[in-house]
Amino acid sequence: MNTINQKHQPAKPIFSDLSRETFDHKNQSDYIKKFRKGLSKDLIEFISKDKDEPDWMLAHRIRAYDYIQTIPLPKWGPDISHLNFDEICFFAKAADKKGGYESWEEVPQDIKYTFERLGIPEAERAVLAGVGAQYESEAIYHSLEKELTDQGVIFCDLDVAVHDHPELVKKYFMKCVPANDHKFAAVHGAVWSGGTFLYIPKGVKVEKPLQSYFRMNAMNMGQFEHTLIIIEDDAEGHYIEGCSAPKYGSQALHAGCVEIFVGEGAKFRYSSVENWSRDTYNLNTKRAVIEKDGTMEWVGGNMGSGVTMLYPCSILKGDGSSSDHLGIAFANTRQIQDTGAKVYHIGKNTSSRITMKSLSKGGGQSVYRGVLHVAKSADNAISQVECDALILDPESISDTIPDIKADNHTATINHEARVGRLNEEDIFYLTSRGIPKEQAEAMIVNGFINPIVRELPLEYAVEMNRLIELEMENSVG
């Protein structure tokens, strides 16, 4: 809605000048040539050596590599059998300098151009306290306000954190999502590169959202960034990730990992807008462990990609802990959005809420896949699951696959699923007031996702609406 602009007059929206073309356009990259395709122990040793990693990290990578050999591809969900590991480049480098650049001025021109097209500097100027952006496998740019540094907040490239804060990284890295969790966790554990490390010490409340921006831009390049977030007791924070990848000819793999540790009484929100190019397999693992009285909120928007499999997970470990999952998925032509949420109630008096909205259009397929388990120990667990699907044309598909298991009879679980179609009567009603049909359709779609979009920071809400409009305009992807 235009009124968003009118009311708040924000800085120029991040994607205001962009068309779908921009996301599917690739900048020239030469540096990728020297890196070979496929997975091998040699490659893993090379990555570790290149990053000058401590032995424990190399050992971790090797262990994960061994898991890859033994764990099969998932036997459920969308067909990903066409994914050929031998054709994927698992490691690439863009930044010449370790640990990124201190200031925007130092960032090389061609990389800057990519970011400028995505509006990163403006986003930073407008509101953001810190920027850590990933260009291919290495973060090249990040900054953090001094007052946060003074409070002991650490926000940096994870590669840097491995060197500078080894005790923290060693304690938490892949403890929430172990490398033997599933095939792509193992791949990730072996070849992970770059990503974000965020640490908020006990009692520190960071009000402004911290932001990172990922971009994948090289032929057949995998993106395996790792986000490790540690929120100590009674601390608070909000972290946002946005992703956009240019289009290229053959399958690329994104197997990122997000791990979040929410301490006692702590509160954390993780927001992401993902818009990978159409030929990407987006197989991401995001998980949080929440201690006593802690709160975890997930807000996510998924667009783009050929196949997305993403189910942010909350493990409600501590008594009185809670989680809130909000998500939107948009499946357009030749896309499968297999998304949802997983919640494990373990502590007593835990509560969870899952609200998912999906759109499918042009033959796209959106699936809500959810897991909700209440353990025997979880007395008085409360959970509310609501998933709404809006199907925009007769060719498109929507499906709901919930897996609910309660081992404790005191649990209160409410699951609602609704499927609607873009309705001729609704459109007629809006057009009868002088609003053209396309605008009326966009209004209905925006209205449908609005309850979730309004939870995003303003710039992202505007961006999300803009992306949805672009998806609505281009009927063929």
Added chain:
Amino acid sequence: MLEIKNLHVSVDGKSVLNGVNLTINPGEIHALMGPNGGGKSTLSNIIMGHPKYTVTDGDILFNGESILDTEPHERSLIGIFMAFQYPKEIPGITLEEFLLAAYRAKQKHLHPDKPPVLVFRFKKMLRELMDKLNMDEKFSSRYLNKGFSGGEKKKSEILQMAVLKPEFAILDETDSGLDVDALKIVSQGISDIQKESGGNMSGLIVTHYTRILKYIKPDKVHVLKKGKIIKSGGREFANELSISGYENI
């Protein structure tokens, strides 16, 4: 103003209007009555341009020009309005946002060179109009018709009409589901809009009952039955109908 000539309409291959003729001059209010299933709602919807219906013969002229090839939003922009019998609930978009978009579209059509109305000016105008209809200000920030009671939905329709200031308005069973108080307010609202237009606005009141006609005096009354206007008369004809019913016509 509105001229319907020998209109034949079908829906899903079934004929629903079989040669309707009706002329409404500027400033005139006509009442369209008749039994359920007689084609009253079809006629309203076809004037507004509902895509479900197909005109098989005849024409609809507005200010002398055929509107059959125009889209519903274009009909709205040239001054046609329909208050729906069953207004749609659209979640996620507030009444105010929706009306702002509609008002801007209309203003852009009328005055293409003028900049769009400022939000605060629009809000002020909307508040005043809502006051007149005895609508709580809170309704403007609620989702369009979402969870509104039957009466609130009808008021919302009249509010939309007041914002868009049409030249010709169809009120499709606006009186149904209203209690006496709400009916008075809604009727008053309609009369006010008509007065504001300098008496130029014309209207078609589609109704099953005669009670709304106590508050809005029609110039002519028509009975539509089996897809045809079978009898027309003056204001007093409505009273006859309320006593004798549609059976014996």
